[in-house]
Amino acid sequence: METGKTGKYLKYAIGEIILVVIGILIALQINNWNENRKQSIREASVLEELKQGLESNRSILEKRKLQFKEFQTKSKKLIEHLEAKRSYHDSLDQYFYVPTGNYSFGISYATFENLKSQGLDIISNKDLRLNLVKLYEEDYWLLKDQETKVANAFTNTTLPFTRQHFKLLNGPTYKPNNYNNILENVEFLNILYESNYLAELYFRQCVKVSEATSNVIEKIKNELKE
Template sequence: MIKFFRKIRQNLLIENKTRKYFKYAIGEIILVVIGILIALQINNWNENNKQKTKEKAILENLRTSLENDISTHHFHIQVYEEAKSSIQFLIEFIEKDYQYQDSLKYHFGRTTHLWNPSIRLEIFENLKSIGFDIVSNKDLKQEILRYYSYANTDFVTSKNRYDDIITNANSNIFNTRFKAFWNGNYDLFRKTGIPNDLEIEMIPNDFESLKKDDEYLFFLRSLKNQHYWFAERNNLNAKKIAENLLLMVNQELEKNKND
């Protein structure tokens, strides 16, 4: 093709048709420019397709991670709901001056629940290394940043504060008032691996003295409030944000599928 155009130019110059030569040269330049633009367009199209494929893979992985997070949040909401119920039950039981029952050991145990809630950060770290611009939807990108910012700040701070409350109580309160911290049916739990099969129990040394123990009662009543702020509220917020983000991810994947 190049030889063909060169031959035409040479013939025009030999025949001294300068005006026609310049017209032809301009036309040839235009054709070259158009060819370059088409090539660039095809290259851009290919790059966009690659980016969309990469974005789709990331969003699908994010969806799986969020589904796991939501399941984890749901579990922790349930077990901490049990803890809240046991805290309230013990406060009322002691205030009404009831006599000790063997089932109380499970309520004492549940007040110390620490199931270590967590948010998976692998996808977020992967996104950081790739660059958040891979997510084309700006609103979705902001919601991703919001969720993982919450995971790294408020969520982990609240979790650690509640962990510290229970851990400190073990060293300063439970150690002088109960026979042991976190006794339980671990043999059954080891066999099944099912969290609900693990019944934590704590037996008081002297229940009648415990009912009049101002320090312990202050701890228990305060724990009810701390439980709300650092455990219950924390897991509910995390689940709500994760569910909203998952909805946006599903909508984006559906939109991309239809494009």
């Protein structure tokens, strides 16, 4: 009789233990599911922010692309005019402005810096993570580095020359103090050639980096759909 009671007790105890273990496993599974869900929501929020930031950067690059194309066209026309020793006309004033134009790209890094502060591992897709790092830390960094170099050249060369030889009119126009001096000035011609080169180079880079930005945006969109 005692043996029978002991057997029943053991079966009951084992059953209780199994139920407790099952309960713990279910609780852990629910907890993991909740954590994964929270992680997915967090990742989706970060991806949406990145997408918006990249779309803004792409829009800026497209605007800059048109601007650099305009700089390229105007600087080329002005070079041809000066090298042909043609006479002055006030329509030229809008062309004299080109070397002092905005040669920056205006890229924003805010969303990527926010991502880095939280940890890149928030993004579960490794390929997307690598694409983002390449875009921001290689492609965008190159643009930023060139911005700095051009800004230094502008401060040390272009700006002092412009202040000495031109008068700023209303709007983006410069009137030469003495056109004949400008006509014979090799330094200004060199500045124009450099401006033309930069405008052409920056135009090509805008095209390239804008395409790279679009590719990453599409990858983010695909990730958000999943």
